[in-house]
Amino acid sequence: MIVVTGATGNVGRALVGRLVAAGQSVRAVSRRDPERTALPPDVEVTRPESADLFEGASKLFLYVQAAGDRTGTVLDRARAAGVRHVVMLSSGIIREGADETHPIHTMHARVERLVRDSGLRWTFLRPNAFSTNALQWAEQIRAGDTVRGPFAEAVTAPIHEDDIAAVAEHALLDDGHHGAVHRLTGPGAVTTAEQVATIGRVLGRNLTYVEVPAEEVEAHFFPDLPRQAVRAVLKSHAAMVGVRPEITSTVEDITGRPARTFTQWAEDHKPDFTP
Secondary structure (H helix, E strand, O other), rough: OOEEEOOOOOOHHOOOOOOOHOOOOOEEOOOOOHHOOOOOOOEEEOOOOOOOOOOOOEEEEEEEEHHHHHHHHHHHHHHHHOOOOEEEOOOOOOOOOOOOOOOOHHHHHHHHHHHHHHOOOOEEEEOOHHHHHHHHHHHHHHHHOEEEEOOEEEEOEEEEEHOOOOOOOHHHHHHOOOOOOEEEOOOEEEEEEHHHHHHHHOOOOEEEEOOHHHHHHHHHHHOOOOHHHHHHHHOOOOOOOOOOOOOOOOOOOOOOOOOOOOOHHHHHHHHHHHO
């Protein structure tokens, strides 16, 4: 049995689908009612506080935001129940020379320490920019042909969520990933404005990205994050302007298939941008 936290998120949902297709027994952790998760029917859905959360489980996919302040308790429960290996979805912000005061760094570094000290075997996945961040423009794109936002020339190598899930699947099912840290990126560098233009081409539309000052969009930028974290993210994006991002071959090295381009991601997500 493999327990997947964050099972209704972008990466977690993709991972659940992959594990089910591979014939694995999956227990998906979600705060949603089971009938509202839209997960495969043969997936067991449970809540984080369930007393039998780890019963019969040997492996855990840990999504930091899903565990939150309860991470230490979750890991203790997992170890006590017989879980042996945890694959953690961490962040590429953790790297040599990083700003350790950045709130996203602080959060992920803290959980990595808890995992290292848990007594469980572990694997860390450290993706950089997610292609799904582009979903923040969906409402504007559905409404018209102009997207307003900061830092048009910020450069990233965004990664498809299913590529992260594919690496997680291999880390959970294959030998050789214990104690490994996998840095994950997409295959190519694109600017923010180029991402919007790419979505437009996929939709058969001519989309334009209009740059506005960061302070004008702060209140609406990543609305699920605390404002302190949003300001830190905006500062990080500012530092990406004109700077070539890290690009790794990890997805292909582990899965045997090249990481998908941002164009491929946009093709997969056309319905999200369609009125």
